[in-house]
Amino acid sequence: MSTIRILASDGLPAFLSFLSQKHQRVLVPVVKSANKRSVIFEPWRAGMPVVLEKATVPPKEAVLPQCETLLTYKKSKNQEDLGDITVSLDDTPEALSTAIFACRPCDARGFRVLDRPFLNGLFPDPYYKARRESLTVFTITCSSGCNTCFCHWVGGGPSSPEGSDVLMTKIEEALMLQAISPAGEALLKDCDLPDGRDIFPRAEAARKAAWASLAPAPDLKQAPQKIAALFGNDDFWQSQTSGCLSCGACTYLCPACYCFNITDEGDGFGVHGGRRLRSWDNCMSSLFTHEASGHNPRMLKTPRMRNRVSHKFSTYPENWGTFSCNGCGRCISNCPVSLDIRAIVLAALDNAG
Amino acid sequence: MPVLNSKELRIVGFLCNWCAYGGADTAGVARAGQPTDLRIIRVPCSGRVDPLFVLKALLEGADGVLVSGCHPRDCHYAAGNFYARRRLEVLKRFLPVLGIDDARFEYAWVSASEGQRWQHVVTSFTKRIHAMGPAPHFDDAKPLLRVADMALTALRPLGTAQNAAVNELKQVIKDKLPELNCVIGWQQGYDGAHATPLFMKTPEDVDKLSWGPFNVMNPAVYLPLFKGKKTGVVVKGCDSRSVVELLQENLIKREDVIIFALPCEGTLDIARVNEKLGRYTRINAVAYDEAGVTITADGKEHRFCMNDFAQGKCYGCATPMAVLADTRLGEPHKVNPVSSVPPELAMLDDMALSERMAFWRGQMERCLRCYACRNACPMCVCRDYCVSDSRNPHWMSQDADINQKLFFQTIHALHLSGRCTGCGECQRACPVGIPILALRQQIARAVAQLFDDYKAGLNPAALPPLLGYEAHEKNIHERDWK
Amino acid sequence: MATKKTKNARAAEPLPKNAVRNCSDRPMPSGNPYKPAVATVTEVIHETAAIKTLRVVLDDPAVMAAFHYEPGQVGQLSVFGVGESTFVINSPPSQKKYLQFSVMQAGEVTAAIHRLTTGDKVGVRAPLGNFFPWRDWRGKNIFFVGGGIGIAPLRVIMLHLLERMADYGKISLLYGARSPRDMAYSYEIEGWLHNHDLDCTLCIDAPFEGWRHKVGLIPNVLLNLAPDPTNCIAVLCGPPIMIKFTLQALEKLGFLPENIVTTLEKRMKCGIGICGRCNIGGRYICIDGPVFTLKQLQALPQEL
Secondary structure, X not given: OOOEXXXXXXXXXXXXXXXXXXXXXXXXXXXXXXXXXXXXXXXXOOOOOOOOXXXXXXXXXXXXXXXXXXEEEEEEEOOOOOOOEEEEEEOOOOOOOEEEEEEOHHHHHHHHHHHHHHHOOOOOOHHHHHHHHOEEEEEEOOOOOOOOOOHHHOOOOOOOOXXXXXXXXXXXXXXXXXXXXXXXXXXXXXXXOOEOHHXXXXXXXXXXXXXXXXXXXXXXXXXXHHHXXXXXXXXXXXXXXXXXXXXXXXXXXXXXXXXXXXXXXEOOXXXXXXXXXXXXXXXXXXXXXXXXXXXXXXXXXXXXXXXXXXXXXXXXXXXXXXXXXXXXOHHHHOOOOOOOHHHHHHHHHHOOO | OOOOOOOOOOEXXXXXXXXXXXXXXXXXXXXXXXXXXXXXXXXOOHHHOOHHHHHHHHHOOOOEEEEEXXXXXXXXXXXXXXXXXXXXXXXXXXXXXHOOOHHHEEEEEOOOOOHHHHHHHHHHHHHHHHHHOOOOOHHHOOOOOOOOOOOOOOOOOOOOOOOOOHHHHHHXXXXXXXXXXXXXXXXXXOOOOOEEEEEEOOHHHHHOOOOOOOOOOOHHHXXXXXXXXXXXXXXXXXXXHHHHHHHHOOOOOHHHEEEEEOOOOOOEOHHHHHHHHOOOOOEEEEEEOOOEEXXXXXXXXXXXXXXXXXXXXXXXXXXXXXXXXXXXXXXOOOOOOOOOOXXXXXXXXXXXXXXXXXXXXXXXXXOOOOOHHHHXXXXXXXXXXXXXXXXXXXXXXXXXXXXXXXXXXXXXXXXXXOOOOOOOHHHHHOOOOOOOHHHHHHHHHHHHHHOOOOOOOOOOOOOOHHHOOOOOOOOOOOOOXX | OOOOXXXXXXXXXXXXXXXXXXXXXXXXXXXXXXXXXXXXEEEEEEOOOOEEEEEXXXXXXXXXXXXXXXXXXXXXXXXXXXXXXXXXXOOOOOXXXXXXXXXXXXXXXXXXXXXXXXXXXXXXXXXXXXXXXXHHHOOOEEEEEEXXXXXXXXXXXXHHHHOOHHHOOOEEEEEEEOOHHHOOOHHHHHHHHHOOOEEEEEEEOOOOOOOOOEEOOHHXXXXXXXXXXXXXXXEEEOOHHHHXXXXXXXXXHOOOHHHEEEEOOOOOOOOOOOOOOXXXXXXXXXXXXXXXXXXXXXOOOOOO
16 A cells, blocks of 8 residues: 555644755645636745645646747857857757645646647657656546536546655544555655554545545547537537637646747847747637748637637647546636536537437 | 946837937037937837837836927828827826836927937936836736736626517517628627527527627627628627727628617626636526525536626716617616726726836736637637737737737737727637736826827717827827927 | 666557658667757858758768668758758768758748858757658659749659669659749759650749740649659659649549658658657658658648
């Protein structure tokens, strides 16, 4: 049996401080109070209040930052021969060793979705790799479903261990910590928390109860084929897309979306040199595929939505054997017009043509 | 930084080629001494000065910005400075809401022959900036989070529109449907506590139409997409103002749009509703009464009284019924015409400049640049060609820093000067709850103060104030540079 | 101290069959795939008003000497401070002195490329993508159809095949442009016309004073030429509208979809199959392409 520890609620700051000795940053969910309250992952500092809620924004930032520098470049002249110019490039990844504390199983599975194209593709991504390999994921299991989530439709669940190093379950005011990966194992062995093996059955029971709270899931096995077959059915996609505003709320809040843009900033070869940035990009934007010639294969929002849904439920599975949607439901609950990707997938399954 | 004197500050001057630049030249030829803090950028006309030039300079570290051009009535291009005067005055009144001291920005009229006046203007402005010292930066501010007080009194009774003539409206729409491409409205979304837009094409679609406090989206946002196709739209009072503004700007044609209206009794602030509901697995029931709704989630009842849980904009709403409509059914509640400050703006009004800067620092940090604010805005019609994405001109970088994020909000707000109807969709759409509506509200307030209480989207025939000018502006007075 | 992690469990996951791309025969850059090799522009050729050809040499002589690519592979050419764009390497692989790119001015990066002069520094990420399956074409006749800037990828494969003439049957080229002034490689065309191994036809859209060659749109000229589809591979490249009608013409002439080959382009950023914009269904032009047969394209969603 894997290592199991128990963390009392008052022991949380000490444990986070233990984690910060092992990592350069520990990301924890904190409340950002506003009229519309949000929960965001932020680097932990002593005294910071932590909430064990599902975050508004998943901790994807830990491996794929909103914006990062891929390269910096600088030009230098040989003072003896001014025609002799050298360009120096620095491509050191910005990679802090990171622990994520208290993300949800859907968030942790998001890292697995990203791992496949970034690590297992034709070209492993060195920036992603550097961050991913120094990442430890502490996941807290959900005690129930929420109104928009559907993790159990797509292979996950409220206590799915996939992508996690340590799985935590809340029992009354304490947390039971269960090592999942060797890294999690090593960390838990190293910490001075008391053994929690005797409360494991209670955690098991809580996890079962969470599963039981979920409505039965539809069978999505046919989804990849059905959605692919619907490609040419403009009426279908039109009817599913008419309300879409083409904003990026769904993609930027998705733990499994990873499209990005690369842009150059700075003054090129000027005194300050320049930077090549990678930033999140949004496939729902018309500019995403807009070519310099003016041609745009996905000019309208209908083909863009079709591409987004197809990528999650058809083409990513075609390439990697599993959905690139973890059912976290953030795209639904945060959509300004309450579009529901579940409904689109179900409609596709129902569609006879 | 200058070699001899490191006490210099960074002041950017945008000078019109024909007057102010000439004036500076005249001063130079006359050997009139001038402070050297000013970095002059020559522009063809003060009308060329986009307020964003000023903001970009201030956000990127300028300690002061001076715009100078020909005297009113003396513009080389006849009217450039008249337009500039309106824009720059609005900008001046906008800066404080961000936490930027408006004394750091000034505009002045100097003719090519007025070397002495130029010397005087630039010297006194530089003195002023020196007295203020280097400008504080958003990066350095300590994030401040504060929640607006939502204990508000509405200008009219808020309710759930239980008596609205929805069925009659459905019949009217069905009758009109054959001549329309579609009719935009609302239907129930993924559960009883969420609505989603409805595009009615068949009578069966019309039967799905819902009316009530969950109809938060503004359907006017879709109208420009249907340009040239005759389209119907069901509106709340606030939505109708967006339709009117679109008409004012010729972005849609009156003959292409059929407006259906019912009196609105307010909409719910879904964010605050969600906060009270907490995490729940499913909604069992939503029950309405005159004053509010009761949502049963996971078997537990939660009561939401409209007076306590309406959207911020609803409390100050003076247009519960569409200001323009082809079909109006029912009578709205009477509005008690008291002017009120919207909640977030009131909160900012109570803060010191430094607190406002800290506030925006604390808010903008979590912006994801998803542009839901922009795309939910019915007035943001250049969506796919937004300056935020433009590489030429290159207004913004992709850096995820406060200045870039806040700069976009100021772009959005300034582009909405005199156009924003306050529908609040930008703020509602924000997934991380940044109270960006306050920036638009501040501009709307400035516009109302400057231009005879002008409010966008009330009169289809009215010219938006920043698209026009008066040779003599009643409320814009020249600064005293004596 | 950072925790050291074992990632074996992650690598062990079996991949679905269609995810496994057979790229073993493909030259690929090693190291950080986002890091360009710094190169120097050695020559700029003004082809037409809108097209310039750049010859660049990688600054590291060892890398340049070892640089190997197959005809049809592309490179990401970057102007530092502006950005990157994808272009085919259109010099034949036998030519080891420089890499040649032909660039039509269209957007921000191409405009910056057009401003480059000899001695300027650029970045090159190459070779990327697949290539023309020229080894499988041995013993066959090859018919090239190029329109406008679409001649660039054809140039490299055509020159490559002409060097191996003994292995192939008849090699023909139909090259069309709007007007004689819009023809790239004009300095080479005379040589192509006189090359006995190559049957070269030129056409322009509208009559032009002094034009000795054909006048007409490419699909019509192609129908008149009526190449024999038996044992023949048609390779085409050009603007989308030309591709569309030329495909119709080729089908009319009896070419089978598996014998029609084209090379595609889309907006690309990463060039390595991740960033998500150049996909057609589940295939990515940057790694599964740019070279496709019509048969392959017909099996994909129609989203070009």
